[in-house]
Amino acid sequence: MSKLPLRLVLTALVAVSFTAGCNKQSSPAASATNTSAAGGQCEPPADTVVATYKVDGAEQKVTYGELTGRLGAPLADLEKRKQEMIKRGLEGYVLEKLVQAEAKKRGLPNEDALIKAEIEDKVPQPSDEEINKVFEQAKGGGQLPPDVTLEQVKPEIIKMLTEQNKREKAQALFTDLKSKADLQTMLPEKRIEVAAIGPAKGPEGAPITIVEFSDFQCPFCSKANASVNEVLKSYEGKVRLVFRHFPLSFHAEAPKAAEASLCAQDQNKFWEYHDKLFANQQALKVDDLKKHAVDLGLDAARFNECLDSGKKAELVKKDMADGEKVGVTGTPAFFINGVALSGAVPAEEFKSIIDAELKKKK
Structure with missing residues (x-):
């Protein structure tokens, strides 16, 4: 089994968190709501004039509030994604330090040795029963052509199940390390007002x-x-x-x-x-x-x-x-x-x- 470096494990877990959903579109994780995308400039007040133009000689103004209101949903999406990236970045950074400390505590040469011992070496080969179950579910759900055989897709199913098990082992390890370290984060949370209407x-x-x-x-x-x-x-x-x-x-x-x-x-x-x-x-x-x-x-x-x-x-x-x-x-x-x-x-x-x-x- 190939070696899985710590940084790749953390990156993979963050990536899974970002992609584990059905998305209408992809957007860059940048924001212009609380800070500008370039360099953390403070957001101007809503009544700040950001442009002027003339109509029939009369000056017209555009305020920052009008602009952000016009941009609406895309701007809100950028802000949400920025906050998620910062939060996950903080978690990944702290976890990296906790894994390094745990490896040192156990007398291991580096953090990758801990990842190998706690994740790679503990992930078993998927059983025939598990492989068959995934195959039958995929066939029954119409995700595979009717003429595809188990032998044709077995390597991909094994790879999928193995990676899934690795993620679960990694999540369990990181959860345990955070609990033992009594991790507390003080990152301010950006709150979004959402109407709680519905079932x-x-x-x-x-x-x-x-x-x-x-x-x-x-x-x-x-x-x-x-x-x-x-x-x-x-x-x-x-x-x-x-x-x-x-x-x-x-x-x-x-x-x-x-x-x-x-x-x-x-x-x-x-x-x-x-x-x-x-x-x-x-x-x-x-x-x-x-x-x-x-x-x-x-x-x-x-x-x-x-x-x-x-x-x-x-x-x-x-x-x-x-x-x-x-x-x-x-x-x-x-x-x-x-x-x-x-x-x-x-x-x-x-x-x-x-x-x-x-x-x-x-």
Whole structure:
């Protein structure tokens, strides 16, 4: 097995966090909201005049507030990505120091030797059962051509499972090191005001509110659902989850699936329907959506009328517009008391933000 240097492990984990989502577009991680992209200049007040021009001899002015309002969603996205990059950069830098210290403590020659001992040497060869399971799921989900054989794709499945296991081992190691070191970060969090409107679970008035923007056809959103459920269970009574819709343009079935979930909400079955959709992402056509409603015991006639009328489409569009205003360009996107978190990240990343928020409220 090839050697996996510490810096590459940390870079890979950060990269996974940034890419573990369905994205509408890619954007550079730079910002012009609190500081300019060039050199950290302070943001001018909203009424600062940034341009003048003349119309029929009369001088016209453009203020900084008008400009940022015009740029709106793209600017919010840049700010969100900048904050995420700074946060992940800090975590990677601290982890690098903790791994170096742990290697020295154990008498190892360098940090790469620790990575080899704790990650590479502990990752077993995927079993035939695991390989077959992935193959059957990919075939059944239509991700592989029907004539492809297991032997043809087995090397890629082994590579995928091995890399996944490496990431899990690395995450466990880093979590343990941070816990032992009693890591505390004091990086100021940029908070984004997001309306907590929509289907919700958890008590009103909970100290933590998570607003999620999601897409029922996005595989990363389905994966993130497990992390969200773990968080709700771990912080029962302390977290309120609000679900908002952000169907992406290249997911053809996602908008109607979003409408269908709201039709299910009319019959107090939103979360049951929500789970059904994420468990059946290959079955999201209108006929499938109606069948899911029947399977869950909804009033079929009432559900079908709601779905066919398209009367929930405006609610979905409202969610999308609100998401764009706060910089959402991909799914899943979370705002934990206004702190942005993007992608299908492990539950530990939610817990890190939540624990910090709860400490502030004591």
